[in-house]
Amino acid sequence: MSLQCGIATVSLSGTLEEKLRAASAAGFDGVEIFENDLIASPLRPREVRAMLDDLGLACMLYQPFRDFEGMPGAMRQRAFDRAAAKFDLMGELGARHILVCSNCSPHALGERNRIIADFQQLGAVAATRDIIVGYEALAWGRHVFDHRDAWAIVEAVDHPNIGIILDSFHSLSRGIPSESIRSIPGDKIAFVQLADAPKLDMDLLYWSRHFRNFPGQGGLPVEAYVAEILATGYSGALSLEIFNDRFRGWSADLIAADGLRALRHVEDSALRLLDRPTVAPSPPSHVRPEFVEFAVDDADVPALETMFGSLGFIRTGVHPAKAVSRWQAGSVNLVINAEPHGFGHDFHSVHGPSICAVGLVVPDRDAVAARAAHLGIRAVDDSDAPGNLAFPALRGIGGSLVYLIGEGEADAMWAGEFTPTGAPYDASPFAIDHLAAVVRIEEYLSWQLYWRSLFGLQQSFQADVIDPSGLVLSQPLQSPDGALRVTLNASEALGTLSSRFVEHNLGGGYQHIALSTPDLLATAGRMAVKGADILPIPPNYHDDIAARFGLDDQRMAALAQANILYDADGTGEYLQLYSRAFRKRFFFEFVERDRYQGYGAPNASIRLASQERYKKAATDPE
Numbered sequence: 001m002s003l004q005c006g007i008a009t010v011s012l013s014g015t016l017e018e019k020l021r022a023a024s025a026a027g028f029d030g031v032e033i034f035e036n037d038l039i040a041s042p043l044r045p046r047e048v049r050a051m052l053d054d055l056g057l058a059c060m061l062y063q064p065f066r067d068f069e070g071m072p073g074a075m076r077q078r079a080f081d082r083a084a085a086k087f088d089l090m091g092e093l094g095a096r097h098i099l100v101c102s103n104c105s106p107h108a109l110g111e112r113n114r115i116i117a118d119f120q121q122l123g124a125v126a127a128t129r130d131i132i133v134g135y136e137a138l139a140w141g142r143h144v145f146d147h148r149d150a151w152a153i154v155e156a157v158d159h160p161n162i163g164i165i166l167d168s169f170h171s172l173s174r175g176i177p178s179e180s181i182r183s184i185p186g187d188k189i190a191f192v193q194l195a196d197a198p199k200l201d202m203d204l205l206y207w208s209r210h211f212r213n214f215p216g217q218g219g220l221p222v223e224a225y226v227a228e229i230l231a232t233g234y235s236g237a238l239s240l241e242i243f244n245d246r247f248r249g250w251s252a253d254l255i256a257a258d259g260l261r262a263l264r265h266v267e268d269s270a271l272r273l274l275d276r277p278t279v280a281p282s283p284p285s286h287v288r289p290e291f292v293e294f295a296v297d298d299a300d301v302p303a304l305e306t307m308f309g310s311l312g313f314i315r316t317g318v319h320p321a322k323a324v325s326r327w328q329a330g331s332v333n334l335v336i337n338a339e340p341h342g343f344g345h346d347f348h349s350v351h352g353p354s355i356c357a358v359g360l361v362v363p364d365r366d367a368v369a370a371r372a373a374h375l376g377i378r379a380v381d382d383s384d385a386p387g388n389l390a391f392p393a394l395r396g397i398g399g400s401l402v403y404l405i406g407e408g409e410a411d412a413m414w415a416g417e418f419t420p421t422g423a424p425y426d427a428s429p430f431a432i433d434h435l436a437a438v439v440r441i442e443e444y445l446s447w448q449l450y451w452r453s454l455f456g457l458q459q460s461f462q463a464d465v466i467d468p469s470g471l472v473l474s475q476p477l478q479s480p481d482g483a484l485r486v487t488l489n490a491s492e493a494l495g496t497l498s499s500r501f502v503e504h505n506l507g508g509g510y511q512h513i514a515l516s517t518p519d520l521l522a523t524a525g526r527m528a529v530k531g532a533d534i535l536p537i538p539p540n541y542h543d544d545i546a547a548r549f550g551l552d553d554q555r556m557a558a559l560a561q562a563n564i565l566y567d568a569d570g571t572g573e574y575l576q577l578y579s580r581a582f583r584k585r586f587f588f589e590f591v592e593r594d595r596y597q598g599y600g601a602p603n604a605s606i607r608l609a610s611q612e613r614y615k616k617a618a619t620d621p622e
């Protein structure tokens, strides 16, 4: 079962025409016409209707109609006159449903019987025009600000043309229990608007008007909210109503495509909560990284091999016919792709030396591919696939690829692609801890939705990191068992390392790979012997750590000498060491994680300041 999908025009950037085209191109069934978008448009309502018909979009809702119920004296008649004018307009527009949001006017009377009587009278007018009026409790309404009160009113009104409109933001921002929806019969729900939002402690109106985002991009329990709505038997549309400053400043087409993905995802999750059949396979129960592929050219290969070797990797395989090699340490596989043709080459031409693909192991790769298709995530077909890896690949961050490898298929893949070098294999005991990507600020929420909807990753708290040149946002995402961790970083400030990366790379991409090791001091010692190029950390930092955590002098001296960063979260400890970047692009982090759940956020600004010192180093090749 799938409900119709809608989006409010206020969610998208551009003119009304651009908004409608974007909604149609993304595959929505209809739109909510937001009044301001219509008022500001040169198109007359009939022309909008014609355009909607051409685009195959329904006009699902006209909204908002403000300050209607409980108006005193002459203002009451004005409210009814305004309503009649809007009903006329709806006739031209082809809209059957209108949203009346709870009154915010200081003049509004909170008298319940008056409010009920007003809606009964409005229902009578609406009935003559076959219009359905939905009453929405704004979280900041003057007298009605809770959907339970709105429902009590609608129930008492008891008119077939008056229903309730549920908007997840208004309910969930106030922490109203979603179970309260159970008492509403599905056919009294006139319409459903969905929005998520980051958890912020903020004035409700400001939070709603600037920070809403798509379900699956924020921190509100929208899935359970939708499950309660579906359980009522509601059969109308699910529609996105997002007020977000970044959405207003970004491509309507990209935002609309994300919106449809978000709706499909939230409906799928809600059906799963209800144990009902769904259209798409579930997110994989387990996902872990198997390899990271680097696109370089011939000239880069010696330097990259020197870097990998100095960090403790060993070349264990070479492709029999291609300039492709496999490097291993512990369970980590790195692939160097310097082929003069194919995907890696094309990627390098655009982005320079960079990470062009990651390989992820999942229990059932066809199921993940089918889920991706349902979510509108593009698969890369065989003809443009790099090399001849016989695995489905999906479009990933910055145009890189995500290879899907079935559980138990990796060994055959390596054996089929690479001739072993026979190099003695006593490499460092590394495992991939996390993949750190940097994306444009406008795409920051988009990539969160990608990882959450497709792979079921969960978000933890966003860190605000201070780069010497501005603020960087960092959002960790991880699979429920912690086997795949991704951090997404983005910055509005032009000079930050994140922004410089996006600029040099011509778009987002993976900036560093964090590898875990059971003994970071020993690892650092081995790297020092091999001449690894490590990011120096200033002594002031270690003086502070010594004072803050009371570590003993000997241990502190060893960490300082090895340029290791330290953090503790009350449960466990986290040690971090960074390589210098390769050609100012990507770098490695090495971590020792002892029951610690975070990513060393307090150290990020120290690391960024240390990297900043190399920003303009004259000796660097780029």
Ligand SMILES: O=C(O)c1ccc(O)c(O)c1
Binding pocket: 063, 064, 099, 101, 136, 138, 167, 193, 208, 209, 241
């Ligand atoms: O912010 C507002 O005023 C507003 C208007 C209409 C809505 O449906 C809504 O949820 C909020």
Ligand SMILES: [Mg+2]
Binding pocket: 136, 167, 193, 241
């Ligand atoms: Mg709303």
